[in-house]
Amino acid sequence: AVTFAAGLALGGLRPVVAIYSSFLQRAVDQILHDVCMQNLPVVFAVDRAGLVGSDGETHHGCFDALYLAQVPHMTVLCPASFAELRTMLHQALFEIDGPVAVRYPRGGEGVFNADTSTQAAVRMRDGCQAVLITYGTLVEQALSAAEELERSGISTRVVKLNRIAPLDTAAILRETEGAETVLILEDCFENGSVGQQLAAAMEEAGQSCSHTILQNLKDHFAPEGTVDQLRHRFGLDADGVVKTVKEAMSCEQ
Secondary structure, eight states: HHHHHHHHHHHOOOOOEEEEEHHGGGGGHHIIIHHHHHHHHOOOEEEEOOOOOOGOOOGOOOSSSHHHGGGOOOOEOOOOOOOHHHHHHHHHHHHHOOOEEEEESSSOOOSSOOOOOOSEEEEEEEOEEEEEEEEGHHHHHHHHHHHHHHHHOOOEEEEESEEEEEEHHHHHHHTTTSSSEEEEEEEOOTTOOOHHHOOOHHHHTTOOSSEEEEESSSTOOOOOOOHOOOOHHHOOOOHHHHHHHHHHHTTTT
16 A cells, blocks of 8 residues: 555655554555655555554554654654644645655544644643643643642643654754753653653753653553553553652652
């Protein structure tokens, strides 16, 4: 399918490859050589991105955010709502040159249903002590955690990444400057994650943050379970974020 889409793109079309994240893993070679090496305008609609719950252990989409973001010429967009999915698909088809992946989760949207997709990184909530950075539907968990942390006296900023490749590192570093704690929340594995890229960028920029926390799956395959259960197990829900930030901040006192 990916190679066929590359051929269509060479013929002047703008094909869309709609496929589960876990199935797209089988076409990494085709993505690299048939599409991205030639910088072809193929759009990948990456369904089941992140934790997928009852589809089972083999269906979690916890690799695409890692390998797609590392391929030259690839743009990776991460909608957090249906409104953003519509806007980002339009951007992928008509506004962005080269290959584009739009990654979205299984199931319907949650409480967050806005469209903030006009910038690569957007501040969703003001705060100065802790900064929570995330993308996709995890923005709901970050916003809920920020409210709870604020009630505990910790001023918390939330930064939502609409595009994780290429990263707008300069914009993100402006958001992390001066923070005591920075937590990057992701439902993928740690090696090659956005969190690792941002931690390296902060180090290179000389930002002296007391705690830079990568909250993700580490190197653990996620078992079967509901999305809520799995987020709680790996500390990716609001409660897990609040607990981690509080523990980090208490170390400073």
